[in-house]
Every structure is written in structure tokens, then in C-alpha cells.
Amino acid sequence: MYRRIRPLLFCIDPERAHNLTISLMAAAGSLSPIRKFLRKFYFQKTYNPVDFAGLSFPNPVGLAAGYDKNGVSWRELSLLGFGHIEIGTVTPRPQAGNPKPRVFRFPDEEAIINRMGFPGKGAEFAVKMIPKPGCSQARDNIILGMNIGKNEETLIEDAAQDYIDCLKLFYDRVDYIAVNVSSPNTIGLRKLQGKDLLEGLLQELMSERDRLQLELDRPLPIFVKLSPDLSDHELDDALEAITGTSVDGVIAANTTIYRENLLDSDPGEEGGLSGKPIKELSTSLIRKIHRRTAGNLPIIGVGGISSPDDAREKMEAGAGLVQIYSGLIFQGPRLVRDLLENL
Numbered sequence: 430m431y432r433r434i435r436p437l438l439f440c441i442d443p444e445r446a447h448n449l450t451i452s453l454m455a456a457a458g459s460l461s462p463i464r465k466f467l468r469k470f471y472f473q474k475t476y477n478p479v480d481f482a483g484l485s486f487p488n489p490v491g492l493a494a495g496y497d498k499n500g501v502s503w504r505e506l507s508l509l510g511f512g513h514i515e516i517g518t519v520t521p522r523p524q525a526g527n528p529k530p531r532v533f534r535f536p537d538e539e540a541i542i543n544r545m546g547f548p549g550k551g552a553e554f555a556v557k558m559i560p561k562p563g564c565s566q567a568r569d570n571i572i573l574g575m576n577i578g579k580n581e582e583t584l585i586e587d588a589a590q591d592y593i594d595c596l597k598l599f600y601d602r603v604d605y606i607a608v609n610v611s612s613p614n615t616i617g618l619r620k621l622q623g624k625d626l627l628e629g630l631l632q633e634l635m636s637e638r639d640r641l642q643l644e645l646d647r648p649l650p651i652f653v654k655l656s657p658d659l660s661d662h663e664l665d666d667a668l669e670a671i672t673g674t675s676v677d678g679v680i681a682a683n684t685t686i687y688r689e690n691l692l693d694s695d696p697g698e699e700g701g702l703s704g705k706p707i708k709e710l711s712t713s714l715i716r717k718i719h720r721r722t723a724g725n726l727p728i729i730g731v732g733g734i735s736s737p738d739d740a741r742e743k744m745e746a747g748a749g750l751v752q753i754y755s756g757l758i759f760q761g762p763r764l765v766r767d768l769l770e771n772l
């Protein structure tokens with residue numbers, strides 16, 4: 430079915446096509462026959478549950494951050510079979526993001542460049558999209574993560590407060606928090622991966638997490654999402670800060686600013702590259718993290734997965750779970766099913 434819809438979607442500007450898909454999914458998902466169809470066709474009855482960072486994930490395949498930025502269609506997306514969905518990146522206050530156009534497809538290479546810059550309706554909006562614990566509309570068997578970032582106008586030295594505000598707001602709504610310090614599209618954000626800044630940020634976040642854990646009597650793992658562009662030295666520094674503050678895991682990796690593996694190495698668009706060309710870059714980061722932490726730091730592997738073999742490579746490199754984004758755009762929901770059937 431997606432093979433028929435794709436040419437139509439690919440005639441439209443990528444961001445408009447994406448917003449249209451999200452709206453259609455939300456509308457279609459409210460109709461019970463369509464929910465039943467999606468569930469029957471995509472949902473896997475047999476699970477391979479994965480214990481990861483103290484959580485039990487129904488299966489190893491998740492949707493990466495950026496697809497459902499405001500948390501408006503995670504229910505429908507979960508019907509495609511994902512074991513977890515990472516909403517966001519959400520910032521404390523709403524913001525417009527960078528000027529459009531800001532998403533570019535490269536179908537021959539199954540690649541995307543985006544420079545969105547965290548457009549979104551803000552944390553107060555997103556929190557309303559997720560049911561409170563114990564509420565009647567409780568969610569099915571799906572793990573929800575919230576990927577959090579800072580607002581564009583927040584100075585780097587004040588960034589911790591933005592992350593803390595989000596942590597507090599989402600603490601009792603989601604199953605994990607992903608700290609995004611690696612998007613290339615918010616000026617200066619990636620500086621937060623530097624040892625001192627990262628250590629400072631994580632110390633503040635982890636002590637707030639520990640306080641909330643006691644108050645609410647509920648653990649909430651925190652993961653840090655890293656850039657695949659870190660040099661070996663920068664990676665060592667970041668890992669020192671991450672392990673030194675007892676962060677629960679990492680997500681490797683975000684998009685790259687490099688264009689090495691793109692056939693047209695200068696497509697003339699700034700932003701983060703994702704999809705097939707970043708597959709090796711991301712796997713190599715996972716392998717390095719796994720070796721440097723002696724396998725003791727849980728890793729979610731993401732970047733260029735478009736087949737079960739790609740996912741297997743990430744897991745063999747040390748990832749306990751995988752996520753997809755660009756593969757879903759180019760191959761459609763069938764990819765989730767393929768991954769689940771073959772992992």
C-alpha cells in the first residue's frame with residue numbers, strides 16, 4: 430500500500446507531506462475499523478521483549494525522535510508495531526524553528542537532510558497528549574520516551590534549566606527521558622557534549638531526577654543522545670561525563686553535518702544528514718561506545734537502518750535496542766514488520 434502512496438507523498442514538500450501523514454494517521458486512527466486493520470496487519474503477536482536500562486521493552490524496534498515532535502500521533506504510530514516511541518524533541522516553550530524549506534529528501538540514496546531547529550508547540554502542549562498514570566485512557570503495551578531540548582533563545586550557560594523544566598513536567602508521564610545535546614540545527618547545542626558543560630548539565634539533571642524519584646516513588650531512566658560527529662577524544666570526554674554521573678544509557682546517533690557518503694557530496698543544503706549514508710558512521714560510534722564502556726552502558730542504535738541486516742549490525746556492535754526514522758519515510762511501515770519478523 431505504501432508503495433502506491435509514496436509517489437504522491439514525494440510530490441509534496443517533505444515537511445508538508447510529513448504533517449499530512451501525521452494528521453491522516455491521527456484521523457484514521459480514531460476510526461475503529463482502521464485501527465483494527467493496522468493492528469491486524471502490522472502488530473506483532475509474538476514479542477521478543479527486551480530488558481533495557483531497567484525497563485521491559487515489548488520488542489527491540491522503536492521510532493526515533495523527530496517524527497512525532499508534539500506527541501499527537503503516538504497512539505496510531507504504536508499500531509505499526511513499534512515497541513517504543515520517542516516523542517520530541519520538545520522544548521519548554523513553543524517555537525517556530527528555522528525558516529522553511531528545511532527538510533530535503535534524496536530518494537536515490539534514501540537520505541534526508543533537515544535543519545528544522547526544534548519547531549514545536551512546547552512542553553505544556555505535549556504533556557497533555559500523554560495520559561496521566563492510572564487514567565482510563567491508559568496506553569497499551571508501548572514504551573514512551575520523551576526527547577527534550579533547549580529553546581533557541583536560551584543561552585548555553587542557562588540550558589540546564591530548560592532540560593530540568595521538561596524533566597519535571599514529563600516525569601510521571603513517560604518511561605524514559607532522552608537528553609538531546611546533539612542536534613546540529615540549534616546553534617551551539619552540540620557544545621553541551623563538551624566534558625565540563627555535559628558534566629554540569631547531567632549533574633543537575635540527575636540530582637533532580639533522584640529527588641523526583643524519591644518524591645514520586647518511580648524510577649525514570651535518563652539517556653543522552655549523541656552526535657556521530659564526535660572525535661575519539663570528544664567521545665571519551667562525553668562518556669566520562671555520562672558514566673561519571675550514572676546516566677542510564679545513550680542513543681547513538683543523531684544526524685551528521687558531514688556529507689562524505691552522499692553521492693552528491695555538496696547538495697547545497699545545511700543541516701543534519703540521516704538515512705542510508707550515515708549507517709556506518711552510526712554503527713562505528715555504537716561499537717566505540719560499547720568497547721570503551723566494556724559493554725556496561727546500555728545503547729540504543731539509530732542511523733541508516735533500512736533492513737533487518739542493518740539492525741542486526743547495530744545490535745552486534747553493542748546496541749540493545751534500535752530505532753528508525755528515514756527508513757520509515759522511504760520504505761513505509763512495512764519496514765517495522767520486516768525488522769520484527771527477522772530480528
Ligand SMILES: Cc1cc2nc3c(=O)[nH]c(=O)nc-3n(C[C@H](O)[C@H](O)[C@H](O)COP(=O)(O)O)c2cc1C
Pocket residue numbers: 493494495496498517518532541543545547576609612654682683684702703704705707731732733734752753754755756
Ligand atoms: C526530519 C527529521 C527530524 C528530526 N528531528 C529530530 C529531533 O527533533 N530530535 C532528535 O533527537 N533527533 C531528530 N532527528 C534524528 C533522528 O531521530 C535520528 O537520530 C536520525 O535521523 C538517524 O536515524 P535514521 O537514519 O534512521 O533517520 C530527526 C531526523 C529527521 C530526518
